[in-house]
Amino acid sequence: MANSQRVLSLYDLPLWDSMERQKMALPRCSHCERFRYPPGPICAECSSMDYEWTEISGEGTILSWVVFHRQYFEDYPQPYNVIAVRLAEGPIVVSNLVGEEPQGSWIDRPVSITYRRHLDRTQHAFKLKAADTNS
Amino acid sequence: MRLAGMAAKTASVIGIGQTDWPADHARVRAGQKPHDSYGYAAEAFVAALADAGISRADVDGLIVGPTVAYERVGELLGLDVRWGGQADAMLAVLEACMAINAGQAEVVALIYGNDQRSAAVNYGGADAQGGSAFLSYIYHAPWGFTSQGALYALMARRYMQERGMSEAELAEVAVAQRLAASRNPQALMRKPITVEDYLASPYICEPLHLFDYCLINDGGVALIIAEASKAKRIGRAPVPIHGIGRYDLNTGATSLEPRLTDFYQPAQQAVGEQVFSMASLGPSDMDALQIYDSFSLHIPLALEGYGYCKTGEAGKFMREHGISLARGLPVNTGGGHLSESYMQGWNHQIEAVRQVRGEAGERQVPECRHVHYSSDVAGKAVSIIYGQ
Ligand SMILES: [Zn+2]
Numbered sequence: 098m099a100n101s102q103r104v105l106s107l108y109d110l111p112l113w114d115s116m117e118r119q120k121m122a123l124p125r126c127s128h129c130e131r132f133r134y135p136p137g138p139i140c141a142e143c144s145s146m147d148y149e150w151t152e153i154s155g156e157g158t159i160l161s162w163v164v165f166h167r168q169y170f171e172d173y174p175q176p177y178n179v180i181a182v183r184l185a186e187g188p189i190v191v192s193n194l195v196g197e198e199p200q201g202s203w204i205d206r207p208v209s210i211t212y213r214r215h216l217d218r219t220q221h222a223f224k225l226k227a228a229d230t231n232s
Numbered sequence: 233m234r235l236a237g238m239a240a241k242t243a244s245v246i247g248i249g250q251t252d253w254p255a256d257h258a259r260v261r262a263g264q265k266p267h268d269s270y271g272y273a274a275e276a277f278v279a280a281l282a283d284a285g286i287s288r289a290d291v292d293g294l295i296v297g298p299t300v301a302y303e304r305v306g307e308l309l310g311l312d313v314r315w316g317g318q319a320d321a322m323l324a325v326l327e328a329c330m331a332i333n334a335g336q337a338e339v340v341a342l343i344y345g346n347d348q349r350s351a352a353v354n355y356g357g358a359d360a361q362g363g364s365a366f367l368s369y370i371y372h373a374p375w376g377f378t379s380q381g382a383l384y385a386l387m388a389r390r391y392m393q394e395r396g397m398s399e400a401e402l403a404e405v406a407v408a409q410r411l412a413a414s415r416n417p418q419a420l421m422r423k424p425i426t427v428e429d430y431l432a433s434p435y436i437c438e439p440l441h442l443f444d445y446c447l448i449n450d451g452g453v454a455l456i457i458a459e460a461s462k463a464k465r466i467g468r469a470p471v472p473i474h475g476i477g478r479y480d481l482n483t484g485a486t487s488l489e490p491r492l493t494d495f496y497q498p499a500q501q502a503v504g505e506q507v508f509s510m511a512s513l514g515p516s517d518m519d520a521l522q523i524y525d526s527f528s529l530h531i532p533l534a535l536e537g538y539g540y541c542k543t544g545e546a547g548k549f550m551r552e553h554g555i556s557l558a559r560g561l562p563v564n565t566g567g568g569h570l571s572e573s574y575m576q577g578w579n580h581q582i583e584a585v586r587q588v589r590g591e592a593g594e595r596q597v598p599e600c601r602h603v604h605y606s607s608d609v610a611g612k613a614v615s616i617i618y619g620q
Contacts, residue, residue, distance in 0.1 A: 101375075101378070166434065
C-alpha cells in the first residue's frame with residue numbers, strides 16, 4: 098500500500114504553493130469573476146483565458162460527508178472522514194473535517210478553513226465554525 | 233433540439249455470448265488464471281457467433297471494450313473489417329447503431345474481455361484505475377478520498393437527506409438483485425439476503441454498505457448487432473433496438489458539482505426525451521429495467537431521472553411498489569453488477585436481449601416486450617431500449 102499523491106498539473110502548482118503559505122488561492126476569471134476549481138487555463142463560464150490568483154475567504158458549508166471504513170492509502174488508516182465543502186466563492190472542494198464533529202447530520206454546517214501538515218505538504222482542512230459547535 | 237438522429241429499429245441484436253462467469257471465478261479464487269482479457273473476449277465472441285448462427289465472414293464491423301487493444305483483438309480473431317472502434321458497453325451499442333445507420337457496416341461484433349480479478353486491478357488507492365479518463369477519480373486523493381464507491385457514498389449521503397431515502401429503502405436494491413441472482417445459474421452470488429442482512433453488513437465508505445458495491449470478477453461478453461433487414465435474413469431471433477440516447481454532464485465534474493447538486497438528473501431527463509421519443513414509447517411501456525450498477529445508488533437515481541417515479545419518491549417506490557422479480561418493476565433481472573457479474577455494463581445488454589427473447593429461464597419476466605437499459609457513469613447518461 099502506498100501513500101496518497103497529489104495531481105500536480107501546471108495549474109495546480111500555484112494552488113499548492115498558496116496552501117504552503119496558509120493563504121489558499123484559486124484562479125479567478127478576470128472577465129466574469131468565476132473561480133476555477135480545479136485550477137485550469139480557461140473559464141468554463143465565459144471562455145476567457147485571463148485570470149488572477151485570488152485568496153479565498155476560507156468560509157463555506159458542508160454539502161456532504163462520508164466516513165471511510167476501509168484503508169486505501171498508507172497515510173490514511175481507517176476510520177477517517179471526508180467532506181465536500183461549498184466555498185463562499187462558489188466551487189466545491191473535497192477536504193477533511195478536523196476538530197469537533199457535529200451531532201446528527203453534517204450537511205449545511207458552516208465551516209472555515211484551516212491548514213495541516215500532511216507528509217511533505219501543507220493542505221487545507223476545515224473546522225466547524227465556533228458558533229455552531231453547540232447547536 | 234433534434235431528438236432522434238436515426239429511425240427506431242434500424243439495428244437489431246442477433247447474437248449474444250459470454251464466458252462461464254461462476255466457473256472462471258471459482259478458478260481465479262483457487263489461484264488459477266483461466267484467461268487474460270483477450271482470452272475471455274475471444275471465448276465470448278465465439279459464443280456470440282454460434283448464438284447468432286452466422287460465420288465470422290459475415291462480420292464487417294468491430295468494436296472492442298476499453299480493457300483490450302482494438303488491433304490485437306482483430307488480429308487474434310482474424311477480423312479484417314470496414315469499420316471499427318473502441319468504447320464501453322453502452323457507447324459500443326450506440327456506435328454500432330450509428331455505423332449501421334450510416335451504412336459504414338452491416339454486421340458489427342462488439343467484444344469485451346476483462347481479467348480485472350486475476351490481474352488484481354484496483355479501483356481505489358494510489359494506483360486507482362480510471363484517473364486518466366476521469367480526473368475526479370484521483371484528484372481528491374490528498375484528502376484520502378479515493379475509490380468510485382466513495383464518490384457514490386458522498387452522493388448518496390446528500391441524496392438521502394435531500395430527497396428523503398433511508399438506508400433500509402436503499403437496501404431494496406441489493407435484496408431485489410440478489411433474488412434475481414438466486415434464479416440465475418450464471419450469477420456469482422446466489423444466496424438470498426434480507427433488508428436486515430443488508431443493515432447488519434459492514435460499511436465500506438459510510439453510508440454505503442458492502443452489499444451496495446459491485447463484485448470484481450474476470451470474464452467476457454460479446455454481442456452481434458446487424459442492420460435490421462439483414463438481421464431478419466440471417467438472424468435466429470433478432471431483437472431490435474428501438475431507441476438510443478446520450479447526454480454528458482462535464483461541467484464541474486471534478487469538483488463533483490453534477491453529482492452533489494442535481495444527482496445527474498438533468499442528463500437523465502435529456503436522455504429520456506431522446507430515447508423515448510425515438511422509440512415512440514414511454515416509461516409505462518417498459519417491462520424491465522437494466523441499470524448500470526457499480527453501486528446501488530444508480531437505481532434510485534435512474535428511477536427518478538427517467539420518470540419511473542416522482543422526484544423524491546424513489547425510496548418509497550422501491551419499498552412500496554418494488555423493483556424485483558417478485559413485485560413491481562423488475563430491475564437488473566440477472567442480478568446486475570452487485571450479484572451476477574461485474575462486466576461493466578456488458579452483462580446488462582445481454583440480459584436485456586435474453587428477456588426480450590423470452591430465454592431467461594427461471595428469471596424470465598412474463599410477457600417482456602420492452603427493456604430499458606440506463607447508465608450514468610460519472611454523469612454521462614446513456615439509454616438503450618431493446619424490444620420485440
Ligand atoms: Zn469567466
